[in-house]
Amino acid sequence: MLRALLLENLHPLATSILAAQGIEVITRTGSLDESELIDALQGVHLLGIRSKTHVTEKVVANAPDLLAIGAYCIGTNQIDLAAAGHRGVAAFNAPFSNTRSVVEIALADIIALTRRQPVLNRSMHEGVWNKTSEGAHEVRGRTLGIIGYGNIGTQLSVLAENLGMSVVFYDTAEKLALGNARRMETIDELLETADIVTLHVDGRDGNAGLFGAKQFARMRPGAVFLNLSRGFVVDDAVLAEAISSGHLAGAAVDVFPVEPKRRGDTFVSPLQNMANVILTPHTGGSTEEAQEAIGVFVSNKLRDYLATGTTTLSVNVPNLALEQTPSSHRLAHLHSNTPGVLAAVNAVLANHGVNIEGQILATRGDLGYVVTDVGSDIAPDAVDALANMSQTVRLRLLS
Missing domain, CATH: 3.30.70.260 (ACT domain)
Structure with a gap:
C-alpha cells in the first residue's frame, strides 16, 4: 500500500483526496527536524509539508521509498530540489492558490499602517482616548513600491491602483508593467520614490540579507515597510532601529528569520512592542479559502503523478x-x-x-x-x- 505523510496542519481535503485513491495517510500537526523526518519517512511514498519542514539532501538520501514531495505553499526553498530530482523524487508546490490572500493582507497592512491603526488600537485598549489625525494619511495619492513583481506583486499592483495609489516596482527579470505601474531600474531608485515599500521576493539564496541598514536609510523619511515574503531577506534588528529612530513610520512583518516549529511555541523578535508595527505569525496566505485551494491543488498534483506520471508544474523534474x-x-x-x-x-x-x-x-x-x-x-x-x-x-x- 502507498503511504503519505502530511505535516504542518494541512487542510483536511489534502488528506481526503489522497485517501480516496487508496493511499494510507498519516498526519502530524507540527514540523519535523532532519533526524525526525528521516525516521518518519521510512516506508513513506508521498510527503506533504508547508514552510517549516526542511527536506535536505540527507533526508532525501535516506528516504528510499519517497516518490514525490508536495509543498502546500508557494515557496520551495525548504526543499533541496536538485537532490530530490537526482534521486527521482518529483516536487510540486502551489504557485497561485494563496495569491489573493497575501495581496489582501498586504493591502490591509498598508491601510492600517498609513492610518496608524496599531497605535490607536493600543491606546484604546489601555483606556486612552487619543483622537488625532497626526501622522494619519489616506493611501490615495501615495506611492507604493513593490519589490518582486511576480504573481503576488502584479495582483497587488492592480488593486493598489484601484485605491488611487501610484505604483512603482523592481524585479530582476523583465516583467510587463500592469496598468500605470512604472518599472524602476534599481532598488535604490524605488526606495527613494516610494511612500510604502513591500517585499514579495522568492526564497532563492541570492535574496538573503537583501534589506539592511543601507536600504532602510535610502527609504523616504516617514515611509512604511512590509515584509510578507521571506524572513531571511530582512535584518529585523536594523528595521527596529529605523522605526525607533523615527526614520520609518511603521512596519508590517509576517515572516521571520527563525520561526517556531509549532503553534503555541514561544516567539521572540526585536520588533515586538514597537509603535505602529504589525506582527503576524506567517499567516499571509493562511485563509480558509487559500488553504482549501492549496490542499486540493497540491494533492491533485501528487495523485496524478502517481496515477499517470504527469509532472505539469513540477518545480524540479x-x-x-x-x-x-x-x-x-x-x-x-x-x-x-x-x-x-x-x-x-x-x-x-x-x-x-x-x-x-x-x-x-x-x-x-x-x-x-x-x-x-x-x-x-x-x-x-x-x-x-x-x-x-x-x-x-x-x-x-x-x-
Whole structure:
C-alpha cells in the first residue's frame, strides 16, 4: 500500500483526496527536524509539508521509498530540489492558490499602517482616548513600491491602483508593467520614490540579507515597510532601529528569520512592542479559502503523478502533461539527460518484443523524462533492463 505523510496542519481535503485513491495517510500537526523526518519517512511514498519542514539532501538520501514531495505553499526553498530530482523524487508546490490572500493582507497592512491603526488600537485598549489625525494619511495619492513583481506583486499592483495609489516596482527579470505601474531600474531608485515599500521576493539564496541598514536609510523619511515574503531577506534588528529612530513610520512583518516549529511555541523578535508595527505569525496566505485551494491543488498534483506520471508544474523534474490510456501499460523513466537515452530505452523494449503505442519526452537541465505507453504486458526482464541502465534515475511501471 502507498503511504503519505502530511505535516504542518494541512487542510483536511489534502488528506481526503489522497485517501480516496487508496493511499494510507498519516498526519502530524507540527514540523519535523532532519533526524525526525528521516525516521518518519521510512516506508513513506508521498510527503506533504508547508514552510517549516526542511527536506535536505540527507533526508532525501535516506528516504528510499519517497516518490514525490508536495509543498502546500508557494515557496520551495525548504526543499533541496536538485537532490530530490537526482534521486527521482518529483516536487510540486502551489504557485497561485494563496495569491489573493497575501495581496489582501498586504493591502490591509498598508491601510492600517498609513492610518496608524496599531497605535490607536493600543491606546484604546489601555483606556486612552487619543483622537488625532497626526501622522494619519489616506493611501490615495501615495506611492507604493513593490519589490518582486511576480504573481503576488502584479495582483497587488492592480488593486493598489484601484485605491488611487501610484505604483512603482523592481524585479530582476523583465516583467510587463500592469496598468500605470512604472518599472524602476534599481532598488535604490524605488526606495527613494516610494511612500510604502513591500517585499514579495522568492526564497532563492541570492535574496538573503537583501534589506539592511543601507536600504532602510535610502527609504523616504516617514515611509512604511512590509515584509510578507521571506524572513531571511530582512535584518529585523536594523528595521527596529529605523522605526525607533523615527526614520520609518511603521512596519508590517509576517515572516521571520527563525520561526517556531509549532503553534503555541514561544516567539521572540526585536520588533515586538514597537509603535505602529504589525506582527503576524506567517499567516499571509493562511485563509480558509487559500488553504482549501492549496490542499486540493497540491494533492491533485501528487495523485496524478502517481496515477499517470504527469509532472505539469513540477518545480524540479521535466514537465509532461499526460492522460491515462486505459488500454495501455505505462513506463515512466526519469534519467540523466545524456545523448542516446531514448534510443537505448526503445532498443531495450524492441529486444524484448514490446510494441510502443505512444511516447513523449521532456528534458530539464541534466534530467530527462520519457513516458512510454505499450499495448502488452511488459516482461520483468525488460523492466529490469531499463532499471539497470546507467542513465536511469528512477523507473516506474504505472499500469
